[in-house]
Amino acid sequence: MSDVERTEFELPPDLQRQASSRPDDAPVNPVAQAGEQDVEKSLRxxxxxxxxxxxxxREQLSLVLTGAKRRGVTPDHILMSGPPGLGKTTMAMIIAEELGTSLRMTSGPALERAGDLAAMLSNIVEGDVMFIDEIHRIARPAEEMLYMAMEDFRIDVIVGKGPGATSIPLEIPPFTLVGATTRAGMLTGPLRDRFGFTAQMEFYDVDDLTRVVRRASRILGVEIDDDAAVEVASRSRGTPRIANRLLRRVRDFAEVNGDGHITLASAQGALAVFDVDELGLDRLDRAVLGSLIRGHGGGPVGVNTLAIAVGEEPGTVEEVCEPYLVRAGLMARTGRGRVATAAAWRHLGLTPPDNAPGML
Incomplete structure (x- = not known):
């Protein structure tokens, strides 16, 4: 018997009704769960x-891949550069699919030692595509080994330690390296120069994102009105990953509060519940703008001060919030700190001062 005394209490009436209407013996259906996961994969x-x-x-990649296939050689190494969520990983999968080869995936942070990379390269089959996500974060010893692998298709494996150590050259079959980076400026010159083609992924416009939402809704088996698809797309920050994520949340809202058909009203209601406003700003974005404007008169303010004010790490504010706020014209980065533009003041329902950037 526990020494802790149990306390009886009553649920509020609304929670009692929810509890009584919820089936007690309704576990997760494993078949439905597996099917849902398959559907999620099919969004790619x-x-x-x-x-x-x-x-x-797409045009550039088609030329690179088609030319290589016609010559019967492996394509040049490919670097995919751009912000998160634009399809770099998906594009690497497509490259392997177009070439009819296997895709071997890893990430820069996972390659801490040269031996980690050597283990992967030793299992490469001729023509394989090796994908390294966040390649700018690869450790220096592994990066130096990668130079030789990319250029000469061989690596030197060190056997033993100290004066008795021996370098054994290991030939590896020709392969195509696909690297993805969100910070192309952090790549070293020698690594960047070894890529034969660099693809710069750009943010999507609303029309393309609307097509993404409609395609995803068909795959998910969800009916969505045209104006609702545009609404979801316009709040997706130019990013397909966010568009697909918002569509799933809108689907949840429409199924729980209606018949599952997504109308403009249900889309707007769902996005309001999940704190996504008409510009695609979420709670953290608005907190940063609110601190910048209400707490510091519109700036200039340093990123560390903003991070403390909103209870986040400086890196989160700088890498997650700032890029979109700057791109949306709501924040300006100056030598003295971050400054709220006139559009940011108006977005929060405030009158901008005469010296706010963007004032006419």
């Missing part, structure tokens, strides 16, 4: 023709 396009947006990158 499987070919360049199926990929929506990025027309220039």
């Amino acid at each position: 396009p499987k070919s360049l023709d199926e990929f929506i947006g990025q027309p220039k990158v």
